[in-house]
Amino acid sequence: MTTSQSPQWGTPDMVSQLERVLVRTPTTVGKFVQEGFWRQPDTAALLIEHKSFTELLESLGCTVDVAPPVDGLVDAVYMHDPMIMTPHGAILLRMAKPVRSPEPAEFRKDLEGLGVPILGQLTDPAFADGGDKVWLDAKTLLIGHGYRTNQAGIDQVRALLAPHGVDVFSFDLPHYEGPSAVLHLMSVLSPIAHDKAVVYEPLAPVRLLQFLESRNISWFSVSEKEMLTQGSNILTIRPNVVVLAAGNPVIEAQLRTAGVEVHLFNGDNVAVKGDGGPTCLTAPLLRVSNHG
Secondary structure (H helix, E strand, O other): OOOOOOOOOEOOOOOOEEEEEEEEOOOOOOOOOOOOOOOOOOHHHHHHHHHHHHHHHHHOOOEEEEEOOOOOOHHHHOOOOOEEEEEOEEEEOOOOOHHHOOHHHHHHHHHHHHOOOEEEEOOOOOOOOHHHEEEEEOOEEEEEEOOOOOHHHHHHHHHHHHHHOOEEEEEEOOOOOOOOOOOOHHHOEEEEEOOEEEEOHHHOOHHHHHHHHHOOOEEEEOOHHHHOOOOOOOEEEEOOEEEEEOOOHHHHHHHHHOOOEEEEEOOOOOOHHHOOOOOOOOEEEEEEOOOO
16 A cells, blocks of 8 residues: 555564664763673774664665764664564663663654654563564564563553554573573574574574464574574565675575575674674664565
8 A cells, every 4th residue: 555655664574675774873981891791892893883884774775864872871782672663653662781771761862853753661660672572564573581571571562562453472582691691582583584584493482483384484594603693683674685794604605595685794893792783783763565
């Protein structure tokens, strides 16, 4: 269906044409290791890598809005986590990692400045990270239940989306390396087309794999080595056109062999050392679906 006015925001899934995206320039001021649990980055390289990433997105046809850095908030560069973008407006989240708790308030300012409507905001005792959610389609949201997203967070997201006919399915995530480490649903699952994904099977919930099968979604399996270098965290620009962190040659070759167009970016500091991939660095504001 077409309208006389093109939409300015809204995401029906995670693979339709990425038209507009919000990113944040990384700060170079903060306790990366002590509070953020990063491996110490080269702060000059942070800025260089992030700029090249935004230029790559622009070269792929995306309009990129750049928010300013926030000193002290070392994780704020990972813009995917403080909100869930929906077809009905943004849901601002409440973050469990202490150093990230101020981020949703900063994000609200960014969204209000861009004119993006806010559908709702999580409140105590809810916690949730955007990295724990995967949109399969406009009516199907998957959420990981783990150390960064609790049951109250899932319940509040479900309540906000229920009036819009969205089904929310939750999947228990494993302990892995514990509460201080980051294991999101998107650490183990990245859709790359309406019927294809990349999955890290050893940490994927059984019910999640069964759910994907029930939706006729096949997947490429990433190795443990490449999961640790963000090989399973892939940003889809449009179906079968993706951005992958460099240094993951096995999954890169699998995708290219299958006809997927792969664009690499060097994110040793801005991505890998902070345990965030190309999806984590972006807050998609607008995706336009041509999928029937």
